[in-house]
Amino acid sequence: MLRGLATFAAFRDQGQTVSEQKTTRNHLWRLIRRGRPSVAASSVALLAALASVAGSLWFPIQTKHLIDRFDGGGIELQQVLLVAAALVGGAAAGALSAYMLARIGYQVVAELRAALVDKLLRLPVASFDKESSGERVSRVIRDCEAISELITKQTVNLVTGVLLLAGSIVVLLLLDVPLTLTLLGSVVAAFAVMIPIAFLLDGLSRRTQDRVARISGILTHIFQEIRLVKAFTAEAQERRRSVAEIEDLKRLGLKTARVNVALEPVMSLAMTIAIIIILVYGAARVAAGEISVGTLTAFILYIFNVVNPLAQLTNFTAELQKAKGASVRIAAIFDEAEEEKKTSAQPAPHSPGGVLEFRDVSFAYAGRDTTVLNGIDLLFEPGTTTALVGASGSGKTTILSLIERFYEPSSGQILYDGRPIADYPLQQWRGGIGYVAQSAPVMPGSVRDNIAYGLSGEFTDDQVRSAAERAGALDFIERMPQGLDTVLIEQGNNLSGGQRQRIAIARMFLRDPDLLILDEATSNLDSETEHQVRLALEALMRGRTNIIVAHRLSTVIHAQRICFLEAGRISGIGNHGELLASHPYYARLVQRQFQQPVEAEPMEAG
Numbered sequence: 001m002l003r004g005l006a007t008f009a010a011f012r013d014q015g016q017t018v019s020e021q022k023t024t025r026n027h028l029w030r031l032i033r034r035g036r037p038s039v040a041a042s043s044v045a046l047l048a049a050l051a052s053v054a055g056s057l058w059f060p061i062q063t064k065h066l067i068d069r070f071d072g073g074g075i076e077l078q079q080v081l082l083v084a085a086a087l088v089g090g091a092a093a094g095a096l097s098a099y100m101l102a103r104i105g106y107q108v109v110a111e112l113r114a115a116l117v118d119k120l121l122r123l124p125v126a127s128f129d130k131e132s133s134g135e136r137v138s139r140v141i142r143d144c145e146a147i148s149e150l151i152t153k154q155t156v157n158l159v160t161g162v163l164l165l166a167g168s169i170v171v172l173l174l175l176d177v178p179l180t181l182t183l184l185g186s187v188v189a190a191f192a193v194m195i196p197i198a199f200l201l202d203g204l205s206r207r208t209q210d211r212v213a214r215i216s217g218i219l220t221h222i223f224q225e226i227r228l229v230k231a232f233t234a235e236a237q238e239r240r241r242s243v244a245e246i247e248d249l250k251r252l253g254l255k256t257a258r259v260n261v262a263l264e265p266v267m268s269l270a271m272t273i274a275i276i277i278i279l280v281y282g283a284a285r286v287a288a289g290e291i292s293v294g295t296l297t298a299f300i301l302y303i304f305n306v307v308n309p310l311a312q313l314t315n316f317t318a319e320l321q322k323a324k325g326a327s328v329r330i331a332a333i334f335d336e337a338e339e340e341k342k343t344s345a346q347p348a349p350h351s352p353g354g355v356l357e358f359r360d361v362s363f364a365y366a367g368r369d370t371t372v373l374n375g376i377d378l379l380f381e382p383g384t385t386t387a388l389v390g391a392s393g394s395g396k397t398t399i400l401s402l403i404e405r406f407y408e409p410s411s412g413q414i415l416y417d418g419r420p421i422a423d424y425p426l427q428q429w430r431g432g433i434g435y436v437a438q439s440a441p442v443m444p445g446s447v448r449d450n451i452a453y454g455l456s457g458e459f460t461d462d463q464v465r466s467a468a469e470r471a472g473a474l475d476f477i478e479r480m481p482q483g484l485d486t487v488l489i490e491q492g493n494n495l496s497g498g499q500r501q502r503i504a505i506a507r508m509f510l511r512d513p514d515l516l517i518l519d520e521a522t523s524n525l526d527s528e529t530e531h532q533v534r535l536a537l538e539a540l541m542r543g544r545t546n547i548i549v550a551h552r553l554s555t556v557i558h559a560q561r562i563c564f565l566e567a568g569r570i571s572g573i574g575n576h577g578e579l580l581a582s583h584p585y586y587a588r589l590v591q592r593q594f595q596q597p598v599e600a601e602p603m604e605a606g
Ligand SMILES: Nc1ncnc2c1ncn2[C@@H]1O[C@H](COP(=O)(O)OP(=O)(O)OP(=O)(O)O)[C@@H](O)[C@H]1O
Pocket: 129, 365, 368, 372, 390, 391, 392, 393, 394, 395, 396, 397, 398, 399, 549, 604
């Protein structure tokens, strides 16, 4: 309640213009509507809320009648039953409305989350460069939760609170005007006393939330990189860092507890004083014969009808602020441009065996001044292998990303079969490409799921097994506890680097793409595994158009074409022999590597 009071007061100072506040409100309303709340359930919830308010308004009046009848011959059973009916009926209606609103809230949040996940999956890779994945997860989980909380818990408070407050004031004014003004004056004064403390609590609560978010970020990082922590014996350092954060959180908690402890007596004192004022003034009016004992009793009961809605309304403003903040962040995601606009006229999918051409392609990542690729002209002929070689950061992986259409060139064109690749339907375009990323990532699921990953058809065990065999992966898969059904844990931690690579290669055999793009792993495998992976890759590359970011001399030597990149420009192109003769930098690299065992030596310059 107190946080609500403070937020209510602070809201005016947030510097939002009227039109900004309207836009924020629209965002929230748009999101709630997107969740398609059921009209029937909403109507039942509203009617039940009205019934519960009626019960709360009715019961003190019935109690007044019950007490006032004492003078005229004691308690009447009918009157007792009416009080009980008002109480029980009001409570039952309140419970029904709360349940219906909870249903609506959960339905809205489920629809919203599903829509958000769907939207996030449609966003381009560039969108994920802007914000950490943790923050994106927080949009789906926490921000949606804030909107659901508003609907499930706070809407009922708003509806019943406003009605109860307004209804109570009207009934009280009808019963006795001076006593009503005294009641309102003392309750408002009691609230006013609490506002400064509420401000303090609000600030503390925000700082606590920030701290909690910070500490969860730090801990997530530590546990994600536990190998790094252990390899560098940094446990003590990380413990110190975490303990410092935990201590800060403790200090904030204690401060909050101190304010709360001070607040409780102030709060009950303020409310007690308000009640005493009403009692004393009311008793004087009873003694003077101006009001009945029943009326005074009704007034005392109505105090709760005034205080509770006031508390609920202030709470509502706090939750509303939270939900509005959340809705702005969620709406920003919904407003982002999707990777591919759905068009009614879908062009034909590309046919295999075309020439892929980079024509004067330049590229800069969004938000970065430097151009990563500068005027790249490159031809990838069908059935050939092109190796991209160059120092670290020279733009090799970026070329692969442009082919995958993770990003669009800043200028120039990428053509396939003479047509811009952007013209082909995105799903079919990517469907024709096999991409083996450097780290050979795996997804949660079984080995079988991972080999058939992203393929829509059903695959027989024989097909999956055959792909695994061609990738040189079948032996180790069969040695795993449940074979193809073995579940791969987070980031494939139960696999070695070479095994992950062979799973990725098996995936490609099953996918059977026309164009294979491969970011060669930089980590050195032992020579036996290296040999197996190379054999599997050679088999995979046969008969396809291959584009490889090459780190190993063995790969480079076998490529028909080598493209040497320096700071985003092509400084040499040709086969191994040609480059050796024409490109001093390349020749120097090769010379350096031939002094080492050729196969294990990475090719990279930087
Ligand atoms: N998502 C991104 N956002 C912004 N800049 C990026 C992004 N990815 C790469 N870069 C920058 O673009 C440049 C080229 O990166 P790229 O990954 O293409 O190089 P690379 O030649 O593949 O390097 P390596 O061999 O080390 O993998 C680097 O300076 C890098 O910092």
